Every structure is written in structure tokens, then in C-alpha cells.
Amino acid sequence: MPVSAVVTTKSTEDRQDLIIQPPLSGLSLVGSITVPGDKSISHRALMLGAIATGETKIHGLLLGEDPRSTAACFQAMGAEISPLNTEQVTIKGIGLGQLQEPADILNAGNSGTTLRLMLGLLASHPGRFFSVTGDSSLRSRPMSRVVKPLQEMGAHIWGRKGNSLAPLAVQGSQLKPTHYHSPIASAQVKSCILLAGLMVEGETTVTEPALSRDHSERMLRAFGAKIRINPETSSATVIGPAQLSGQTVIVPGDISSAAFWLVAGAIVPNSELVIENVGVNPTRTGILEVLEMMGADIKRENQREVAGEPVADLRVRYSQLQACTIAGDLIPRLIDEIPILAVAALFARGTTVIRDAAELRVKESDRISAVASQLNRMGGKVTELPDGLEITGTTALTGCELETYLDHRIAMSLAIAALNATGTTTIHGAEAAAISYPDFTTTLQKLCQR
């Protein structure tokens, strides 16, 4: 006899509550699903398509609010981008160095990737002036991590708090090459500098303390830039000035969105889910390694390479999880998945420790504090550490009223936790999921109604 969970939404103006009421027992999640296109790859495809010469076609673009912000910014600077859809988006590129001075402030919305990557391009356009801003979350996130290295290359950027907070003003100029040793493993920092180096004569190199996602390096190479990688030192070099020509980009499903279903399948008894067409670039698969280390039953099926990125179907079956330690070089390879891994840890035997993840404090929200406060409200045993979390698993969770801090990954992580709680959970600010996963609630409803 199939057992369903009741998943409903309540909307008032632009706010949405997500209400989840699991059955007293017997819920299982079974089926095959797909997830939306990878957010990191979607941003890069839009940006490189805009600055390349000729036409770029993007298949499988994420239609979340973040890539929409990127598209709007580049349209405002002269790129012709067809209406956004998942089938095919066509971009008439304007050519490297040809971004036009926009007549108004560029708005990156909630998207750190849009703002930080774009800054590298703006700073390297001599003679043009740009101003950039974002929503209240983005205006409180640190920009000095990209402003400082760009200034070392000769960039002119001004903003609040010692040029570290948006809104920022950029006077584009001729930059000089650099070898930047980044104190943090951040793909946004790395990509910003590499994009800035595209128009610079000579070698621009970024070395990071551990390898972060390498989508920029892969896609820049596919568009024709000369890129050199040194895996031993986690360094990437662009040799400029580059020639970029439009390409066809096929965006795989986002492993960061698949992560919610991987954990749901692993923690809800008797579940078996197949998530099709997921990007499994090794710089992103920390989530798979950790869940396997915790004893999850996950299989990679139908492994293949699509447009320069590894892709697989992921099958997950329920199993009893065990606690583990997540730290060190693994962190940049699963940084966006820590909120949902914290949910997994609530159902694992023992105490899971997450360290070296202070970066979580400067994401769309302070994710360390958001995860601890909201999961504890449900009855979890979660302790905040300065750079991580300590989570003792297998205490019963009770449904209650929760906040998302308007952070998409917090919203979706709490929804998955609610599936294994007793009673009704109401998640306020659930509209945030649309940043990276507009169909999240629909997929959840589909899986819960059997």
C-alpha cells in the first residue's frame, strides 16, 4: 500500500511557505528524476558566449534566478541572448574586449558567481566605466578577495568598507599579468583572475591551496583560450591575449541539486532513486565520496563525457549511515553540499565533524549558523564550530516552523530533513529555492505522492 507525504505551498506576495507533512510511517521515495542544469556551468556558458566571437548555443541551461542575473548583465553590455529556455539558448557574441558601457547599474541579484566573475572582465575593459550591485545578501558578502588581486593587476575598483563591499564602481583599464597565490580555494576567485587575464599580454596564473571546481578552465579551453594546468600546485594559467570563438555547450545536471535527492534517498527508509544526467566532474564529487564513506549505497551508471564534462546517472538506495569527518582538501569539492550533508549526519550513527569550512559563513547566508539553528529547532543535536559543525545523529526530529534566511540551499536542505520528522514542518522563505532549482517543490511533490 503506497504511503504519501503531503507537500503544499502557501504564497503571499513574493514570499512562499513550503509545508511538509510526512505520514506517521512508511514513506519511501522511489523513481527516476532529472535535475536542472549546473549553475556554475550555466553562468560560464552565458559569459563566455557573450564575450566570444560568433555564435554560442547552450543546451540545458539552468533557468534559475542566478543565471538570469548573469544573462541580464551581459545583455545590458551588448550581448544578444535569445529568450532563456532549457532547450537551446543562442548568443551572438560581441567579441573579447567589446563589452559596452552599460547605461545603468549592473545588478547581479543574489549571485556571487555573477558578480565576482564579471568583475574580472569589467576591470580589463580600458576606457569603460561600470557600476555593479546585488541584493542585500550579496551586498554583505566579501568582494576584497577579487578586488585585491585585480588591483595587483592594475585594476581601478571602488566600494564601501575599503573597496570590499558592493555596490562597486569599476574604471576599466589595461591590466598586467600576475601570479596570484590565493589564500582560499575559491573557483570564483580563480575564474575572476583568469577572465581578467584573457586580454592581458602574457601569462596570468592563479595558485590555490586546494583545487576548486575547474569548469572555467575546461570551458575557456573549449572556446579556444590557451590554458595551462599544474595539478601538483593547483595552478591554472591563461596565456593572453586570447581568441575565443562561440561553441555549443551542453550543460549537465547540477550535482549540487542532485545532492538533495541523494541524501533523501539515503535517509528515507526503503527508498530507491535514480537521478539521471548528473555532472560528475571530480572537482565536484566530494558529496559522493562522503556519502559513500558514511555507508550510503550509491552507484554511478552510464558514465560518459558530454561536451568536456563527465556525466553519469546516480542510483541511491536507503541504508543506515555512519558518522564521519569532513575536512581539508575535500571541503572545496563539496562546499555547497554541506547543509544537506548536515541533514544526512542527523540520521547517521555517531558524531559527524565538519571542519575547515569557515567559507560557509560568507555564502548566501551564514550557513554554519543557519544549519545549526534550524536543525536544532527540529530537535537535532548540532553544535556550531568557528569553521564547521558537529552533528550527533539518530535523535528523533519533530516538525516545526523554520526559516531559510532566503538561502536556496538552506531551504531545500530543511525540506529533506522534514521528510524524516514527525509532524508538520513549515519552511518560511521557501521561494529562495528558485535561485538554483525552480522546480524543486514540484519534484518533491511528485516523489512524495505515490
Ligand code: S3P
Ligand atoms: C562557484 C564557486 C563556489 C560555490 C558557488 C559557485 C562557482 O564559490 O560555492 O556556489 O561557480 O565558481 P567560492 O568560489 O566562493 O568557493
